[in-house]
Amino acid sequence: MTTTIATPATKAGDIPPEVSDRTRAENRLGMKLVAPALIVMLVVTAFPILRALWLSFYNYSLTAPEDRQFVGIDNYVTALTDSLFWRDIGMTVIYMLVTVAFELVIGFAFAMIMHRVIFARGVIRTSILIPYGIITVVSGFAWQFAFTYQNGFVNGWLPFVSADFNWFGDTVPAVIAIMVSEIWKTTPFMSLLLLAGLAQVSDDMIEAAKVDGATWWQRLFKVILPNMRAAIMVAVLFRALDAYRIFDNIFVMTAGAQNTESISFLTYRQSIEQFQLGMGSALAVLLFLSVLLVAFLIVKLFRVDLAQARGES
């Protein structure tokens, strides 16, 4: 790119001045057009997170705002040395790993069905969008009532569970109930992303493998899955980060009882319920950093190329 904007004389082969003027004008227009969106996004995220960082160095309780006091990294030390923090981090990672694994497998099965189906395409797509669109709180309630032994149907339908089994009386069953609700709601989203990836695998290749005598499983693992890798990785990345923030279902179904609390829930509880804004802010910063770490690990581990997935290169 030449930078001869100021020189009026043009030699042959140089970019004519009107072109670089135009480039500059385009540059300016582009920046003007994105500025409002960028400013709004940054004002409501960057500014509060910086403020959270600042507040996290204080002992600041809303019930006694005058006693605000600089305590340095005390809040972080307290959080990081507390077993509650690590238990909630561990719980969150379990929620993330288990739900995403189930969503991936079930979502892929659904995507295969939707890909093959010719009749009733509209009906099946409409149904699959309903869990996606429904309020998470509503799905949380629906599943909570389904699992309660007084009036739910789950115990009656499961042969290996007694009629008065209390799903919310212990950690493992309560976590299962929360995960069922989460998986129910988000599998359709996963399956739609996988369906789009499936549509990009060329039929010729599958046909060729078939002619060469590959079995159904061989075609799936050697042809279909490798060719939709980018779509799978992006879907996993998006869903994993979303699952890591799990909050709504836990709030509605157990309110954190029976050790079902996630790291988001702990942060909420400290800052909003207990008015400990200093401690809450430190947890907010730690939550933010842990999300960055999870994103980094997924991108590195699975070598997700976001630009390639978007068709930019």
Add this chain to the structure above:
Amino acid sequence: MRKLALPLGVLLVMVWCLLPIAWIVSLSFKSQDAVSNGTDPGFLPLDSFTGWDNYTAVWDDDQFRRSIINSIGISLIATILSVALATLAAYAIARLEFKGKRFVLSTALAIAMFPVVSLVSPLFDLWRQFGLYDTWPGLIIPYMSFTLPLAIWTLSAFFREIPWEMEQAAQVDGATSWQAFRKVIVPLAAPGVFTAAILTFFFAWNDFVFGITLTSTEAARPIPAALSFFVGPDPFQRPAGLLAAAAVIATIPIVIIVLLFQRKIVAGLTSGAVKG
């Protein structure tokens, strides 16, 4: 056997998607007594059918009606504002060459991954100082920042597919630039903008974290938060039947939008996230 696999699969998908919906509808017709005493367990309201009682009771509740109005108003305003700003940004990203394009896209992506709860404690404190706590703008502003990334990504994916040269072609054929824009570009871009608006609306309608933390009264509390705080006449027993009726009412707008625009929503979800 092979022939049966596909129809069975379809049936399975449908049951998966609709079972909890059917269940919450069924629950909304059960009487409160039967639900809290557990006298009518099972799926259908066989012994405890109460007709529309739960619905009329919920509809007569002022707080519930207020929260529906709040949700519709706040989500619509946030959607309109964020789609308007996102359209400008996405146009620039799809059509112009400028510095900072990648920066905008990566900022949007980073914010989409941001843990919402991280913002709650600083915003709670800031909003109380600015007088935005428990107001409509106090929710619209955070909703915008979280719906913008989604809208920008969806729209820039859509706009990249538009053959922009057609605008010049129309001008060569004698159209003024306004005519060329209005008659050629607007019809091509409108479906994408509309799809982005639907997805944005879903996003705002579904929000829970901001709803419970940045409001305290019915002045601004949206429906998901109102549902979670809904107590009913007996504070010691969650009013399952009433809650189910309220949940069904809150779900109706989503079902209508899905029924009407199923094709567009699928296109929007997949193009924004996968195809590019």
